[in-house]
Amino acid sequence: MSVNMIISIASGKGGTGKTTVAVNLALSLKNVQFLDCDVEEPNAHLFLKPRIRAKIKAHIPVPEVDEAKCTYCGRCREVCAYHAIAVLSESSGKKGNVLVFPHLCHGCGACSLLCPQAAIEEADKEIGVIEIGEDDNIQFVHGRLNIGEAMSPPLIRQVKKYINPTRTVIIDAPPGTSCPVIMAVKGSDFCVLVTEPTPFGLNDLILAVEVLRKLEIPFGVVINRSDIGDGKVESYCKRENIPILMKIPFSREIAVSYSEGVPIIKKDTSYQAKFVNLYLNICGINDEANSRY
């Protein structure tokens, strides 16, 4: 039996029910830590209502140039792959100038490490906040990206530093298939892809499957609102040998409960057994995958 897995919940398409699955799964299990890595639009706290006991500002390092040491040689501009530094050299009596564009900076450290004059130090630029708290049984961590901030992956990376290996970790990932999703699901033992049986759901599921195969993370599918739309998601999963872990039929009760910020298992306790079963399905697949080595 697998213990203390890291299980991420992702989807490709947005609004398919990632947070619903993540929250209800977390509430159905014991000894859980919940990480909301959808730092652009974190929602899990609306359902788990954790008591937040710590708020930690999240930063990325951006260059700060000491103009007393700088000779305007232009090395920093040359090595910056993101065009985040411009250097105007000294000319005809005019003083040189270095301009830093913090919103383009990825915080790689190349400029400060490679400056021949050691004139560049790194200063912290705030990009968001990490909030830590707990519900009755669940440890809770999420990140909130500041408004107007473009880059979410560094904040997701920092949220994941709080992973508690003594617990089952549930990660709520952002939608999509690009860098924020990869940062969120990387290092998971298993990924649950939540989809809906529509052409949009299928199209985006196929993209998400390609991402997980590339990252070599074992995964399975939850089909939400399974009785709307068509049967193409299911036949795709069969064809591709992808396990269907759970099907959740459309119900107005779930939709309304979601809209009010109430996890469905709190309204209808029969869902608890279904989410425990989802967890057992995940464990079964994971054990099977491990026994192959």
Added chain:
Amino acid sequence: MKQIAVISGKGGTGKTIVTASLAALAKNKIMVDCDVDAADLHLLLHPSVKERYKFRSGQTAVIDKKLCNKCGKCISVCRFGAINAGYAIESFSCEGCGLCGHICPHGAIRMEENVAGEWFISDTNYGPFVHAKLGIAEENSGKLVAKIRQIAKELAEKQALDYVIIDGPPGIGCPVIASLSGVDRALIVTEPTLSGLHDARRVIEVAKHFGISVKLAVNKYDLNPVMTKEIEAYCREGGIAVIGKIPFDKAVVKALVKGKTVIEYGKSPVADEARKIWELLEE
């Protein structure tokens, strides 16, 4: 020429369904799908691709095993954890900064240009359409968004079109900012849920931060009329016009399964509301 972006904050609120309806209703326009990492608008517009281009962006490090003597300098300077213990680059973690190459004492690391995706200029029954496909596990979606928006804008100018209609991505980060920059108006599509309101507020703040005028529509408004009222109250306070309340209607999924916009699917309350949204959006 006016640029209109449809965004939502929260995913799955109905952005693409609404965008496709606007595509069917507006005259003399071009469409752009800026949700490049999970693009869906093509499933309703059925484009025939006329031109396709590779999207080159960023670089990835490559280690020459013959020159590498495993000194570990590259691993110690890489902040993205992209070089594993076997001295291989994990390309999905590499952000292409090139620091490892500069620091390697043996010249064993070179940078290679990425093909991070593809973009297309297509014809549809509704007019020209610019769309893209980000490569699997690639980054720089914001740059790809900026690229296809620039192409769409140029085409609109050349063909004297009146509107650029943009289907935006969810969230508030880099591809959203790239979808919003310089547009004349943003239409926020949200749903009457706690998450829908929470996320709409954040994306409205982003739009305001960049000085963009905003209108809002509530999708599936009758699933929770109390929450819809709350959204309307929030909008009233912030001076945001609520220009549509779309009812929950199974016809939407039926149209979607048939690959049709709700406008071509036939008469429905949803189609009527979409017409109203387009009229009020134009004002």
